Amino acid sequence: MSEHHQPNSQLLWAAGLIALMGSLALILGNVIGSIVVPGHDWVADTVSDLAAGRYEIIQDVALYGYAGALFACAIGAAHHHKDGTRWNLGIGCLAILTVCVVVIGARNEYGDNDSEGIVIHIYVVYALGVLFAALFFLMARGMANIGIWYARFSYGCAILWVIGAPVFFIMPTGYDGIYERGLGVLTVAWVTVFAWMLISIARGKLDAEISAQRSSDVF
Template sequence: MQIDDHQPDKHLLNAAAWIAGIGTLCLLLGNVVGSIVVPDHDWVADTVSDLAAGRYEIIQDVALYGYAASLIACAIAAAHLHLDGTRWNVGIACLALLAMCVVVIGARNEYGDNDSEGIVIHIYVVYFLGLLFAVLFLTMARGLSGIARRYGVISYCCAALWIVGAPIFFLLPTEYDGAFERGLGVITMVWVASFSWMLISVARDADHIRAQEI
């Protein structure tokens, strides 16, 4: 395991890992519950955005805000650890910007209900989000490999799947784009879950190092 000279704070890392894990679970549960509660929702044909508009929008909105919190927690922990140079800094910036994008998507109800009033930015935020995830997976992979090779492999695999899959989403017919979009969401959740487990492992190792020093 390779980290900077400073001793990592296990409490901060564990807290960030738990927040990231709970936020990711919120996204998953919000999607499942919303798909069940929202009338006539077809999870294969209808996208997640359709759940975030209308009478039951609060379910998906809370899920999105929870996921934004998980991304912020990852950014804070990543800044604390700083496992790589400029590439890692770019990854931290991506995490922060991704959290902002998710909040904007949840706060602006201009999807699902065919809203076209004022400036409609949803599609542009989605494009930006797609780019940020790709950059995140690629730039943080090398630093994660310094902790354990498996974390870097997971990040590179997520990058490959995302770079191939994200453009395909915009080309799919609406009869299937809902299921495909959820598949892309799973990729991001796998990465966050892996990052969270990495934080827990670093916190545990830091605790062992302190015990040996004593």
């Protein structure tokens, strides 16, 4: 990689930090919403139930924060390119996932039996299922170029997602809330690890720059 195309450590730091903050926002929004919304049962009621009604702003902000996390990962991945077509497709998945999460947050057609106009929520959910599975698989090989355990983690997420995500649609309504949250935790875990990977790359580059500067000062 030429000097001109060396990754910018500050950009990678920012992308990783934003991704971590966005993931934290999703978790906090869910926890706070579950406490604030009257009568909410986090085992039986889905996250969608938190995003409709009087306190919908809590979950909406959490979703927008997570969309920011996905977009930050896309920027970081585009800046520090570690694979060929697969990596490009993974970046595309991150970008489309960002749009999907924003659409879910912006359109209040869940949790309140809304059926007016064009209801697209279920189709967006299907898209999330396919895109996350593709993302985990596509990015794994490139992540191996940074650290083999990153790749193993991504492949593990892919396997768990492919097996677990379809089960959500046949889960009894008395337990689909907690199951959905488990799937959400899986995606947050992947984004968190990817964010930490970007930060680790930035730290390594900074250390190299400091060492090079010290060497130049000596000579």
